[in-house]
Amino acid sequence: MSPSSLLDETLAPAPSLKRVARLAGAPFAHRGLHGRGRVENSRAAFEAAVAKGHGVELDVQASGDGFPFVFHDYDLDRLTDATGKVAARSAAELRAIRLRGSDETIPELCEVLDIIGSKVPLLIEVKAPDGNVAPLCLSVLCALEGYRGAVGVMSFNPEVSRWFAEHAPRVTRGLVVTETGRRGWRGPLERRLALWRARPDFLAYDVRDLPSRFVRRARGRGLPVFTWTVRNAKQAKTARANADQIIYEAG
16 A cells, blocks of 8 residues: 555545435436526425435535525625625515525525425535635534435535534535635645545545546545536546445536
């Protein structure tokens, strides 16, 4: 075993198969099963995924007063008629903002947990752009209290997985990875440092970067890999050869 492989196994050991098996049983609808009149990260999109028996992948970020809301962009402009940052609005304000092209408002995480109701696996991507992850991670953990379904919390930010490893080790945690914009010698080093810091139970990897030596080594030592965002047959074929489950958007 090479020195880097030994470090991987020491600093980011693979989980038991049982820990992640419940998550990997169904493909995940990216931001819910949206399209055809259903807005991404909406109640309707999550209900459609559940009805199909597919897992749900969603995004969570905090309101200005610390409540976890399900919304991808840091800005409100693309998906609503409001403007500005999600984090600049209170929970009361966000509850009143409608998703464009829908009669729905922005959902809170606790509402979506009720919709899913432990019926399908769930991946929660925590949108935490800086090092101060504790308040948002704690709000997600509080929302998950009493939830009995298969759930994984993941983020591009390795500090999120690290926080759950240290404060809520029973919660399955993942590291989201893309190699886009991270080529050359710095890319592999940054990915390895993120892996060691995060200590994840699984990786969520950009399908555009597969096949990947990083992924091959991770899977070879028992670290499960999900891949995003699969949108066509070619990407699905790549995913089947290089990952354990897909996060997809329907065509």
